[in-house]
Amino acid sequence: MTEALLTVENLHTQFRTEGGVVQAVDDVSFNIQAGETFALVGESGCGKSVTALSIMGLIPNPPGEITSGSIEFDGVDLLQVSSTEMRSIRGSKIGMIFQEPMSSLNPVLTIESQLAEPLKIHIGLSSAAANDRAQELIDMVGIPDSKTRLKQYPHELSGGQRQRIMIAMAMACTPRLLIADEATTALDVTIQAQILDLMQEVTEKSGAALLIITHNLGIVARYADRVAVMYAGKLREVGDASDIYAASQHPYTVGLLRSVPRLDSEKGTPLSPIGGEIPDLTNLPGGCAFNPRCQWAVDRCSIEEPELIEIAQGKQVACFEHASVSLSV
Amino acid sequence: MSYSPAATDNSVPILKVRELKVHFPVKRGLIFQRTVGVVKAVDGVDIEIKHGETLGLVGESGSGKTTLGRAVLRLNDTSGGSISYSGQDVLALRGGEMRRLRKNIGMVFQDPYGSLNPRMTVGNIVAEPMLVHKIFDNKLAIRNRVMELFDTVGLNRSMASRYPHEFSGGQRQRVGIARALASGPNILICDEPVSALDVSIQAQIISLFDRLKLEQQLTYLFIAHDLSVVRHVSDVVAVMYLGKIVEQGNADDIYRSPQHPYTQALLSAVPIPDPAVERKRSRTVLKGDIPSPLNPPSGCVFSPRCPIAEDRCFVEAPMSRTLSDGRRAACHKV
Numbered sequence: 001m002t003e004a005l006l007t008v009e010n011l012h013t014q015f016r017t018e019g020g021v022v023q024a025v026d027d028v029s030f031n032i033q034a035g036e037t038f039a040l041v042g043e044s045g046c047g048k049s050v051t052a053l054s055i056m057g058l059i060p061n062p063p064g065e066i067t068s069g070s071i072e073f074d075g076v077d078l079l080q081v082s083s084t085e086m087r088s089i090r091g092s093k094i095g096m097i098f099q100e101p102m103s104s105l106n107p108v109l110t111i112e113s114q115l116a117e118p119l120k121i122h123i124g125l126s127s128a129a130a131n132d133r134a135q136e137l138i139d140m141v142g143i144p145d146s147k148t149r150l151k152q153y154p155h156e157l158s159g160g161q162r163q164r165i166m167i168a169m170a171m172a173c174t175p176r177l178l179i180a181d182e183a184t185t186a187l188d189v190t191i192q193a194q195i196l197d198l199m200q201e202v203t204e205k206s207g208a209a210l211l212i213i214t215h216n217l218g219i220v221a222r223y224a225d226r227v228a229v230m231y232a233g234k235l236r237e238v239g240d241a242s243d244i245y246a247a248s249q250h251p252y253t254v255g256l257l258r259s260v261p262r263l264d265s266e267k268g269t270p271l272s273p274i275g276g277e278i279p280d281l282t283n284l285p286g287g288c289a290f291n292p293r294c295q296w297a298v299d300r301c302s303i304e305e306p307e308l309i310e311i312a313q314g315k316q317v318a319c320f321e322h323a324s325v326s327l328s329v
Numbered sequence: 330m331s332y333s334p335a336a337t338d339n340s341v342p343i344l345k346v347r348e349l350k351v352h353f354p355v356k357r358g359l360i361f362q363r364t365v366g367v368v369k370a371v372d373g374v375d376i377e378i379k380h381g382e383t384l385g386l387v388g389e390s391g392s393g394k395t396t397l398g399r400a401v402l403r404l405n406d407t408s409g410g411s412i413s414y415s416g417q418d419v420l421a422l423r424g425g426e427m428r429r430l431r432k433n434i435g436m437v438f439q440d441p442y443g444s445l446n447p448r449m450t451v452g453n454i455v456a457e458p459m460l461v462h463k464i465f466d467n468k469l470a471i472r473n474r475v476m477e478l479f480d481t482v483g484l485n486r487s488m489a490s491r492y493p494h495e496f497s498g499g500q501r502q503r504v505g506i507a508r509a510l511a512s513g514p515n516i517l518i519c520d521e522p523v524s525a526l527d528v529s530i531q532a533q534i535i536s537l538f539d540r541l542k543l544e545q546q547l548t549y550l551f552i553a554h555d556l557s558v559v560r561h562v563s564d565v566v567a568v569m570y571l572g573k574i575v576e577q578g579n580a581d582d583i584y585r586s587p588q589h590p591y592t593q594a595l596l597s598a599v600p601i602p603d604p605a606v607e608r609k610r611s612r613t614v615l616k617g618d619i620p621s622p623l624n625p626p627s628g629c630v631f632s633p634r635c636p637i638a639e640d641r642c643f644v645e646a647p648m649s650r651t652l653s654d655g656r657r658a659a660c661h662k663v
Contacts, residue, residue: 188390
């Protein structure tokens with residue numbers, strides 16, 4: 001394996017809430033190779049966004065806090081650097097796109113000034129050079145009529161166009177890693193396809209790695225090289241996308257895959273939903289957090305917490321019963 | 330199985346919408362307002378649903394699918410066309426007649442948070458339609474029926490005296506479904522009923538709809554933007570784009586071989602959760618945005634984004650035609 005671009009090790013991020021301390025990210029370890037597309041997938045509250053915010057150094061403190069672990073990016077431990085250094089890494093080496101572009105863009109600044117700003121701050125371009133580059137960027141992300149668009153304000157653009165602007169901003173300083181946190185969830189399906197294709201295209205061209213955070217298993221299947229499945233703060237299964245979809249060995253992943261209706265399924269194919277509810281993080285079940293919903297659970301599962309272990313080259317699973325878990329059973 | 334809106338076989342449509350138009354005036358001005366434009370949210374739509382059938386109405390935002398669903402219940406004013414339920418002219422109904430219609434057509438909304446009164450217990454929320462429609466004359470009977478409905482939708486009976494905020498999204502949607510069933514409807518209009526829910530919970534609710542359809546012979550108008558969900562639930566599919574239905578027909582036919590270029594692009598945009606399948610798929614990615622309904626394109630509404638549009642598509646709007654397999658499509662090139 002090549003040198004990892006990003007290595008997250010034993011990350012613990014917690015939040016203080018009225019209901020007590022919530023371990024939103026609980027001992028998460030994974031790595032992303034340079035240039036690959038890695039997907040972090042899970043349902044609401046599983047900790048996937050908090051993982052991304054931890055990498056970006058954007059956990060609001062208080063109430064949140066990274067209590068232990070390390071995040072090594074390009075040879076630097078992001079948890080050890082000063083906030084000034086972090087700010088420079090954030091704009092120039094790691095780009096991020098969020099779900100709601102309207103709230104990530106400044107409503108009272110033109111597109112041009114927002115695109116030019118990181119170029120002036122991080123690369124030190126002059127205003128004129130930054131404005132020229134802003135136009136190149138906006139052409140790159142496929143926005144027609146770029147000259148007029150640059151002078152417009154965010155509210156004058158559609159949701160898809162705004163997300164293109166976000167991509168242009170995130171890619172402005174040619175980062176090594178682009179993080180897309182549910183970046184297309186709010187978009188219509190035809191626009192979603194455009195934006196995801198664009199993200200893949202720009203990262204491929206620049207050699208950047210792409211971290212896709214989503215709940216949509218279809219998106220993961222279409223774009224990701226590797227996948228990590230998260231549930232209640234912990235990674236449950238990590239592996240190559242093709243392997244996870246064909247031969248998942250974690251009951252939660254299997255449950256998710258069986259729950260989603262498929263476009264290409266025959267009519268009348270019954271769904272097999274996972275029973276029960278997603279647990280409340282302030283009141284997690286003992287042992288493996290998935291055990292009350294798991295069809296493979298044995299006595300041990302409600303007492304002991306399974307570790308994420310490597311069961312084959314590049315495949316990790318956190319389940320005592322993984323040997324008997326399969327999609328076909 | 331072929332689908333034809335004009336078929337006169339033994340299954341008569343329970344709901345029939347003809348040439349329906351819902352236009353909203355756009356007004357400007359502070360006190361003395363003038364109409365500056367009109368949004369044709371629904372513009373000449375024909376659909377019909379047979380008893381026990383599920384019609385999946387799909388489309389992206391602004392396509393008019395929600396407005397169409399609401400118009401059937403007269404929650405919007407209509408600007409033209411007709412709606413008939415079991416042979417009754419829905420648009421001519423007044424007062425008590427209208428209430429009776431709403432007893433027969435239930436509605437499940439998207440937002441399980443916004444559609445339940447936070448100050449009522451869920452038991453009372455489910456009981457309310459029975460009071461409104463005077464279905465029982467004593468409280469005990471209503472109470473028992475609420476309990477039955479709780480069982481039907483998979484809610485614990487002991488939860489009846491709790492308030493909506495104590496429930497998760499999936500449970501709230503179950504409450505919404507129980508309420509919709511309370512008046513004993515024949516038709517359920519479901520407007521994006523699962524799109525606010527997590528994947529594992531979504532499957533639970535879809536399975537509940539599947540079961541209700543079998544057990545209670547319900548007819549559904551199922552409105553959603555998620556084409557995979559619609560694939561799962563629908564017998565018949567209608568695809569909407571900017572206020573018009575561009576293609577409709579048997580669900581199997583449409584999913585297997587979409588004819589309208591918009592349907593083709595829409596289906597190919599949806600990722601299939603299987604990398605092996607995804608790698609082999611050829612896809613058409615549409616260019617451009619969905620135009621504003623305030624200022625729709627001339628000619629065919631899809632023409633600016635259509636990969637196969639020719640000159641006349643930009644000038645002349647295509648009529649909906651019935652194809653050989655019984656489906657209908659509105660495209661010059663089909």
